[in-house]
Amino acid sequence: xxxxxxTCPYCGVGCGVVAAPQTDGSVLISGDTTHPANFGRxxxxxxxxxxxxxLDNRLLAPKVAGQTVDxxxxxxxxxxxxxxxxxxxxxxxVAMYVSGQILTEDYYxxxxxxxxxxxxxxxxxxxxxxxxxxxxxxxxxxGSDTVPGNYEDLEQCDLLILTGSNLAxxxxxxxxxxxxxxxxxxxxxxxxIDPRKTATCDMADLHLSLKPGSDAFLFNGLLxxxxxxxxxxxxxxxxxxxxxxxxxxxxxxxxGSVPKTAASCELAESDVAxxxxxxxxxxxxxxxxxxxxxxxxxxTDKCNAIINCHLATGRIAQPGMGPFSITGQPNAxxxxxxxxxxxxxxxxxxxxNPSHHDKVSRFWQTNRLTQTAxxxxxxxxxxxxxxxxKAIWIIATNPVVSLPxxxxxxxxxxxxxxxxVSDCExxxxxxxxxxxxxxxxxxxxxxxxxxxxERRISxxxxxxxxxxxxxxxxxxxxxxxxxxxxxxxxxxxxxxxxFREHAALSGxxxxxxxxxxxxxLSAIAKSDYDALSxxxxxxxxDNKVGTxxxxxxxxxxxDSGKARMLPITPELPQLLDPExxxxxxxxxxxxxxxxxxxxxxxxxxxxxxxxxxxxxMHPRDAARWQCADKxxxxxxxPHGQFIGRVQCNEGQQPGSVFVPIHWNxxxxxxxxVAALVPAxxxxxxxxxxxxxxxxxxxxx
Ligand code: SF4
Numbered sequence: 218x219x220x221x222x223x224t225c226p227y228c229g230v231g232c233g234v235v236a237a238p239q240t241d242g243s244v245l246i247s248g249d250t251t252h253p254a255n256f257g258r259x260x261x262x263x264x265x266x267x268x269x270x271x272l273d274n275r276l277l278a279p280k281v282a283g284q285t286v287d288x289x290x291x292x293x294x295x296x297x298x299x300x301x302x303x304x305x306x307x308x309x310x311v312a313m314y315v316s317g318q319i320l321t322e323d324y325y326x327x328x329x330x331x332x333x334x335x336x337x338x339x340x341x342x343x344x345x346x347x348x349x350x351x352x353x354x355x356x357x358x359x360g361s362d363t364v365p366g367n368y369e370d371l372e373q374c375d376l377l378i379l380t381g382s383n384l385a386x387x388x389x390x391x392x393x394x395x396x397x398x399x400x401x402x403x404x405x406x407x408x409x410i411d412p413r414k415t416a417t418c419d420m421a422d423l424h425l426s427l428k429p430g431s432d433a434f435l436f437n438g439l440l441x442x443x444x445x446x447x448x449x450x451x452x453x454x455x456x457x458x459x460x461x462x463x464x465x466x467x468x469x470x471x472x473g474s475v476p477k478t479a480a481s482c483e484l485a486e487s488d489v490a491x492x493x494x495x496x497x498x499x500x501x502x503x504x505x506x507x508x509x510x511x512x513x514x515x516x517t518d519k520c521n522a523i524i525n526c527h528l529a530t531g532r533i534a535q536p537g538m539g540p541f542s543i544t545g546q547p548n549a550x551x552x553x554x555x556x557x558x559x560x561x562x563x564x565x566x567x568x569x570n571p572s573h574h575d576k577v578s579r580f581w582q583t584n585r586l587t588q589t590a591x592x593x594x595x596x597x598x599x600x601x602x603x604x605x606x607k608a609i610w611i612i613a614t615n616p617v618v619s620l621p622x623x624x625x626x627x628x629x630x631x632x633x634x635x636x637x638v639s640d641c642e643x644x645x646x647x648x649x650x651x652x653x654x655x656x657x658x659x660x661x662x663x664x665x666x667x668x669x670x671e672r673r674i675s676x677x678x679x680x681x682x683x684x685x686x687x688x689x690x691x692x693x694x695x696x697x698x699x700x701x702x703x704x705x706x707x708x709x710x711x712x713x714x715x716f717r718e719h720a721a722l723s724g725x726x727x728x729x730x731x732x733x734x735x736x737x738l739s740a741i742a743k744s745d746y747d748a749l750s751x752x753x754x755x756x757x758x759d760n761k762v763g764t765x766x767x768x769x770x771x772x773x774x775x776d777s778g779k780a781r782m783l784p785i786t787p788e789l790p791q792l793l794d795p796e797x798x799x800x801x802x803x804x805x806x807x808x809x810x811x812x813x814x815x816x817x818x819x820x821x822x823x824x825x826x827x828x829x830x831x832x833x834m835h836p837r838d839a840a841r842w843q844c845a846d847k848x849x850x851x852x853x854x855p856h857g858q859f860i861g862r863v864q865c866n867e868g869q870q871p872g873s874v875f876v877p878i879h880w881n882x883x884x885x886x887x888x889x890v891a892a893l894v895p896a897x898x899x900x901x902x903x904x905x906x907x908x909x910x911x912x913x914x915x916x917x
Contacts, residue, residue: 221680222249224667225263226318226660227811229544230254230390231669232263233751236661236680244270244661244680253751254368254669260389261809261823266660268820270681276643276656277685288686292693294653295610296700298635302608303335308587310607312339312597315557316614317347317546318812320665320677322715323690324548324555326707327612328563330698331591332556333581334706338568338591339606341559343614344549345594345903347508350516351542352553353902357517357783358524360775361732362553362565365767366503366539367671367753372398373537376499378408380432380523381509381908385416386808388507388543388670396420406499408492410435411509412803413833413875414868423491426870428483429801430909432510433787436522437468438478439493440529444469448497453531457771460782464525467784481787496526501537508545508805512908514791517901521783528780534768543670551668554733554754555719559591560903564723565733580725581706593903594620595896602629610637612690613657617646618813618881621894621905624857639693642815646882646889656687660816663689665712668754672764674735675751691715713746724757732774737761790909793855793895798911800838801873802852804890805908810879818879830861830888832914833875839865842914849917852876854910857892860885860917874914878907 220237233252237245246267250257279291286294302310313331315324324342331340355362371377372394384392399405399420409421410432418424427435443449444465454461472478475493479486496502504527510519524540532538544550556563566573568590578586592600598620600606609630620626630636630650638651641659648654657663661681668674691712698707709715717739724736737756741749752763773780792801809823817823832850834842844850846865851858852874861876869875880888897906 221678222676223678223680224547224675225259225266226547226677227262228388229546229549229670230388231547231667231673231675232259232390233675234259234263234266238680243267252675254671254673255390258390258393262811262817265817265820265823269816270661271819272684274643275659275684276640276654277687278656279686280654282652288688291653291655292696292700295637295697299335299608299697300701302635306607308335308337309339309591310605311335311337312592312601312606312608313610313612314594314597314614314616315340315342315552315612317342317344317544317549317552318613319548319690320663320667320712321548321551321555321719322665322712323694324552324557325563325715325719326691326694326709328556329581329706330694332562332587333577333583334585334698334701334703336585336587338559338587338589339597340557340591341594341597342552342557343594343616343619344546344552345558346512346619346905346907347545347549348511348542349558349904350511350513350899350902351506351520352558353517354520354524355542357521358528358781359768359773363732363767364542364670364672365534366541367765368394369765370503370537370539370541371395371505374405374501374503375537376406376408376495376502378410378502378504379417380410380504380506381511382505382507382543383411383415383417383805384505385419387545387806389808391543392417406495408495412870412873416808423488425484425488425492429803429870429873430513430790431482431787432519433515433522433785434472434478434481435489436526437472437785437787438475438481438489439496439526440465440468441472442475442493443497443526443529446497449529450531454529457779458528458782459777459779460784461529463784464782467786471787500532502527502532503537503539503541505541505543507543509908511904512906513904514897514899514906515788516899516904518785518787522785522787525782525785528782534766547669548667550670550672551666554668554723559593559597565731576726577722580722583706593898595898595903595905598626598629599896601633607633608635609633610639611647612639615645615647615813615815615881618889619878619891621891621907622856622896623889623891625896639690641687644883645813645815655693656685657693658683658687658689662687666716666749672753673751674749674754676747676749713743716746717741732767790906791897792909792911795911798854798913800912800914802854802893802910802912803873803875803908804878804894805875807877807879810877812879813881814879827877830859830880831864831877832861833864833866833869834914835869835871836865836867837871838874839863844914844916851915851917852893852912853915854893854895854912856895858887859890859893860887874912
């Protein structure tokens with residue numbers, strides 16, 4: 218049977234996958250040897266994709282108030298209720314909460330509908346939980362949300378710093394690529410910065426087990442050291458950077474010498490000195506940062522503290538050099554391209570920029586385009602709780618399991634006037650709150666594009682027919698928009714048509730003024746779209762082959778054209794009531810599960826690695842709190858409780874515990890770790906502080 222080249226629906230590496238349906242109905246999965254993200258490699262999750270395609274628990278027909286209905290009835294209901302609430306309370310009384318799992322075409326239509334035609338900024342995404350601090354930092358430093366480099370840089374550098382990233386489990390194929398690079402060039406040095414000793418540390422030359430949340434002290438200290446050891450690139454700073462002097466002064470004041478930095482981060486002076494010396498004496502340096510940095514009340518500052526060190530040494534935009542934000546989700550970057558965050562417009566334009574507002578209004582031919590940013594994820598559910606938002610449409614995500622203070626999210630949905638849920642699954646923690654349930658196409662059935670962490674757009678293609686009445690997310694949203702009177706703007710016939718419009722908007726009156734430009738694909742033929750090879754944006758009329766590296770011309774998208782260094786005042790995490798809740802909870806992923814396990818949880822062999830919710834803790838803490846290894850224990854915070862099995866681990870820093878994020882309320886009522894996490898967010902990015910929460914522990 219015919220094989221299909223598509224992409225993996227899990228992490229931000231964005232691996233190419235070949236799916237080959239077999240005559241017995243099964244689908245053989247292999248890595249796509251031609252895809253530049255993975256060259257044929259797959260991890261445990263990707264290679265098990267063929268075992269996730271059964272239709273058990275699939276939502277196959279629309280439901281209204283729990284009763285199966287036809288599509289017209291369901292779509293009419295959504296359109297009528299949304300229209301009524303907008304009429305009675307204004308456009309900001311409705312909201313949409315989407316996901317880094319949906320395709321760029323779905324994102325584009327969702328954002329166009331909410332911002333352009335409903336006229337509200339109230340569309341946000343679970344990508345807020347993943348990388349919004351990196352987005353805010355990119356914008357502050359570069360004037361644009363741009364990841365400068367690519368995966369090859371991670372292999373070509375001589376010093377790779379992995380901070381706040383358990384790459385071995387969270388981005389396994391990238392870890393495999395780096396491991397191979399280090400094997401080929403053992404002189405390549407790897408430094409892992411993480412309070413936990415994770416599987417990623419297996420390939421590290423140096424592991425800095427820093428005090429949780431102290432990252433900005435470390436990078437401020439590094440900047441100060443680079444100045445003192447005459448390792449700055451004065452020529453680059455002079456020509457291409459602004460804000461240097463103030464940033465350096467702040468670094469000196471707040472971090473200072475090696476001993477002072479080591480004390481702030483609770484690290485050995487010799488380790489800090491080794492790290493600083495390595496950075497100062499190595500030209501080709503890449504710093505990868507991920508959720509461990511982003512998911513913090515000061516996440517944006519931490520990201521900028523990292524970027525500062527690269528700008529001050531000119532180590533950016535050249536092979537093997539640069540700061541590199543790696544995203545958790547398969548299409549976190551595609552969502553940003555379409556304006557999927559509540560504070561963005563489309564095509565990397567700004568809501569509050571009058572020129573951008575005018576351009577998008579004219580391109581979409583609308584006079585309703587929102588003038589103000591909407592509520593970011595955590596605020597959105599707070600606004601539902603307060604009654605400000607009266608209707609929400611949740612697409613392809615499970616906020617009852619993933620948002621902080623998950624019990625409050627549940628209460629908000631319970632009291633919300635009108636809840637629409639689009640999902641592939643018939644039953645999740647979220648579907649029980651739905652007034653209207655809409656069946657969406659799943660991976661293998663849907664068609665469109667995604668963008669991975671290195672700006673590479675790839676096709677995700679269907680190789681299975683739509684089961685039951687399931688439909689594409691873009692189509693469902695467009696059908697509702699048409700019913701609300703916007704037929705002309707939403708008369709799309711295919712994902713291909715949506716993509717062409719998205720590409721055209723990216724180049725609309727752009728002329729190099731914005732980083733995201735794929736106008737070179739705006740007139741793509743259907744056959745070329747179907748056969749699109751993975752390509753890195755920008756892709757313009759003059760540059761049809763894509764762009765491996767940004768800022769090589771030293772032009773940044775700030776007013777001055779220079780990159781900005783930002784003075785950073787490091788702060789330790791805000792912990793609620795640490796007297797009564799003396800342990801620091803860190804949350805993250807395990808190797809073989811994805812998000813809330815709706816797909817990976819179907820595969821028995823993926824469940825063997827970590828079969829149940831665990832609480833990793835240092836044996837000394839286990840003894841202190843009288844929790845025996847392998848016994849059940851209860852974690853409590855001011856917000857809720859979690860029950861898991863104690864797993865003693867010498868690599869866990871004393872004073873902190875680690876719990877995976879994956880288990881949901883369908884598994885057990887007390888298995889949702891997000892119930893423990895307070896709704897503390899970074900005021901700049903809105904990203905929740907999911908890596909540091911105060912908890913207590915007791916034997917079950
Ligand atoms: Fe999928 Fe990520 Fe694994 Fe690649 S590394 S196969 S994208 S989960």
